[in-house]
Amino acid sequence: MSIKIGLLGFGTVASGIPFLLSENSEKVVAASRDELEIAKVLVKDDEEKNRLIAAGNDYHFVTNVDEILNDTDIQIVVELMGRIEPARTFITKALEAGKNVVSANKDLIATHGKELIALAQEKGVAFYYEAAVAGGIPILRTLANSLTSDKVTRILGVLNGTSNFMMTKMVDEGWTYEDALKTAQELGYAESDPTNDVEGIDAAYKAVILSQFGFGMTIDFETVEHKGITTITPDDVAVAQELGYVIKLVGDVREVESGVSAEVSPTFLPKEHPLASVNDVMNAVFVESIGIGESMYYGPGAGQKPTATSVLADIIRISRRIKDGNVGKPFNEFTLETRLANPADIKAKYYFAINVPDKKGQILRLADIFNAEDVSFEQVLQQKANGTSARVVIITHELSKTQLEAVNTQLEAQSDFDVVNILKVLGD
Ligand code: HSE
Numbered sequence: 001m002s003i004k005i006g007l008l009g010f011g012t013v014a015s016g017i018p019f020l021l022s023e024n025s026e027k028v029v030a031a032s033r034d035e036l037e038i039a040k041v042l043v044k045d046d047e048e049k050n051r052l053i054a055a056g057n058d059y060h061f062v063t064n065v066d067e068i069l070n071d072t073d074i075q076i077v078v079e080l081m082g083r084i085e086p087a088r089t090f091i092t093k094a095l096e097a098g099k100n101v102v103s104a105n106k107d108l109i110a111t112h113g114k115e116l117i118a119l120a121q122e123k124g125v126a127f128y129y130e131a132a133v134a135g136g137i138p139i140l141r142t143l144a145n146s147l148t149s150d151k152v153t154r155i156l157g158v159l160n161g162t163s164n165f166m167m168t169k170m171v172d173e174g175w176t177y178e179d180a181l182k183t184a185q186e187l188g189y190a191e192s193d194p195t196n197d198v199e200g201i202d203a204a205y206k207a208v209i210l211s212q213f214g215f216g217m218t219i220d221f222e223t224v225e226h227k228g229i230t231t232i233t234p235d236d237v238a239v240a241q242e243l244g245y246v247i248k249l250v251g252d253v254r255e256v257e258s259g260v261s262a263e264v265s266p267t268f269l270p271k272e273h274p275l276a277s278v279n280d281v282m283n284a285v286f287v288e289s290i291g292i293g294e295s296m297y298y299g300p301g302a303g304q305k306p307t308a309t310s311v312l313a314d315i316i317r318i319s320r321r322i323k324d325g326n327v328g329k330p331f332n333e334f335t336l337e338t339r340l341a342n343p344a345d346i347k348a349k350y351y352f353a354i355n356v357p358d359k360k361g362q363i364l365r366l367a368d369i370f371n372a373e374d375v376s377f378e379q380v381l382q383q384k385a386n387g388t389s390a391r392v393v394i395i396t397h398e399l400s401k402t403q404l405e406a407v408n409t410q411l412e413a414q415s416d417f418d419v420v421n422i423l424k425v426l427g428d
Contacts, residue, residue, distance in 0.1 A: 002035035003319045006068035006099075008042045008090055009081035010052060010059075012188045013104060013131070016308030017078075028312070032319035040068050042090075065090050069097050076318055078311060079103040082191070088112055095119045095127065100327060102314040104131035104307060107196070110205035110221050113212070117330065124328035126321060128314035133206045134159060134283040136306025137299040138313065143213035143287075144332050150291035152214040154254035156426070159206040159264075161281035161302035162190040162197035163229045163249045168279040171237055171247075177230075189281050189302045199228035200249060200264040207251040207262040214253060214287070216336035217260045223340065225263040232266050236353060236421055239393050240268055243379065246276040247423070254346075259339030261346050268351050268395075268425040343401035349378065349425040350404060352394040354411065355418040358385035366392060369410045375399045389418070395425055 007014050021028060021036060029035055041059045043049050049061040065086075068074055077094040079101060081087045087108050094101050095116065103109065109116070109132050120127035130140050134157065143152070158164050165187075166180035175183075181198070184190045189197075196202040204226040211219045229249050240247045250267040253260065269276040274296045278284040283301025288294055300306040321327040356362040363382070370377065379395040399407070404422070411419050 002037040003032060003076060003315075003322065004037050004039040004071075004074045005315065006040045006042070006071065006074040006077045007038055008065065008068070008077060008079045008087070010041050010043055010048075010057070010061075011080060011082075012304050013307045013311060014041070014078070014080040015057075016304035017312055019305060020308060020312050028316060032316045033323045034319055036315060036319065039074055040071065042068055065093070069093050069099075074099065075322060076100045076102060076315055078315065079105060080311070081105070082107065084108055084111065088116075091116055091127075092119065095123050095125060098123055098125060100126040100318045100322075101128075102311055102318065103127070103129045104135075104311055105129070106132040106202065106205040106209060110208035113209070114218055121328070121330060126318045126327050126329070126331070128317065128331045129209075130314050131307045131310035133209050134285055134297075134299070134301045135161070135303065136309055137283055137285060137297050137301065138310060139285045139297050140209070140213050140331070141313075142297060143210075144334065147214075147287070147289065147292070148334070150289040152255075152287055152289045154252070154288040155210050155214045155285060156275060156288075157203070157206070157210065157251040157285040158248055158275055158278045158283050159203040159251045159285070159301065160197050160200070160249055161283055161300070162194060163200075163203075164278065164283070164301075165189055165281045166198070167229055167232075167248060172279075184281075187281070188304060198230055200226035201228075203249060203251045203264040204262070207253050207264055210251070210285070211253045211260055211262050213332050213334065215255050215260045216334040217338040219253075219260060219262050219338065219340065225265070227265045229266060231421060232423075233353075233421065235391070236266075236351075236423065239351075239353070239381070243268075243381075243395065244271050245269060245425070246271055248275060248278070250275065250424075250426070252424075254341075256341045256345040258342040258345045261341035265424050268423055268427075270427045273426060343405075346401045347398045349398055349427065350396050351421070351423045351425050352392075352396070352411075353420040353422075354392050354394070355389045355420060356392055357416050358388055358390045362390070363392065365414070366394065369414075370394070370396070370407060372410070373399070373403045373406045375403055375407060391420070
């Protein structure tokens with residue numbers, strides 16, 4: 001007897017599972033308390049099947065998912081197709097058929113996780129997805145298990161390997177955006193459509209899942225503000241460096257008095273912040289909590305073997321639970337009623353880069369606008385004017401989202417001001 005697995009998809013991550021099964025077989029079998037066998041693999045069509053066989057993959061490839069769903073010997077279905085459909089339908093059918101499911105699909109879990117978790121509970125089966133957030137970093141199980149006695153107050157994360165890789169190459173090595181993206185795709189980091197990576201959408205999906213594990217609350221993906229790396233200009237990067245900051249795409253999930261908030265945005269990180277040194281494809285999740293204090297979980301957020309390691313860990317956990325007869329336990333048992341933070345309570349410092357006419361009185365106009373909203377400046381920098389306009393950079397003291405919107409509206413109303421960028425700044 002062995003535990004039989006049906007794989008849905010045989011892309012980058014899925015093809016890393018056989019490596020671990022063979023290279024670490026003794027430990028995997030001992031931990032699973034049984035052999036794990038990839039019984040069937042769903043691929044798109046005969047062309048893909050023939051290509052994979054020709055490349056030396058010796059599996060029972062099928063092109064109809066029913067061959068897996070109707071196979072009563074298969075106890076664990078592993079979905080590694082990505083995106084919403086057909087993954088959502090296939091997982092739903094697998095759970096309905098009483099199969100345990102492992103997935104790395106953050107898009108699906110962030111948007112439809114609630115219904116799939118409820119279905120798994122109803123059917124008494126497992127639905128695990130450690131690899132969905134920060135691929136090779138075991139952050140979800142850490143939050144669910146090791147931090148169970150702690151109260152998390154904020155989670156900050158460099159959650160997208162592709163954009164972090166691109167930013168690192170562009171800033172440190174002067175690569176173009178296009179070259180950085182092309183290399184990220186060649187290395188298998190980027191999604192097939194990299195929009196989600198570079199626009200902060202992929203990180204926002206992960207922030208939704210982190211909010212469930214860290215705060216027990218499910219934030220609707222639609223309410224997560226997200227801004228990507230495409231908005232960052234070389235001037236922003238240069239000013240950040242001059243002022244002692246590094247810009248990174250950061251997911252920020254925190255609980256304030258009125259509730260929980262999540263957003264993803266390019267963020268000025270003080271150079272000494274632990275997240276500032278997270279480079280290339282690496283991810284990190286920085287957790288602030290009342291017990292541990294500050295802790296950071298660091299590792300590869302994408303890539304074949306790291307992600308496959310997390311997927312296989314879920315499979316092994318399910319196998320053990322099958323043996324123990326308690327497979328229906330939810331992945332995350334921490335659930336509270338969701339309370340969304342009031343924008344007036346969500347506070348941060350901000351960087352404003354504004355082009356103003358090169359004539360007297362402009363700083364005074366800016367001071368009036370910020371002052372009217374009760375916002376004070378921490379640093380102000382005016383760059384050498386080019387004859388017609390000058391770039392004014394302001395770093396504010398803390399202001400709320402409500403104040404931010406009011407200031408922004410006032411700035412936008414000045415027809416001769418050009419707001420080039422507004423970015424969050426981390427720090428005291
Ligand atoms: N495209 C994702 C990233 C893969 O670059 O982080 C892991 O979700």
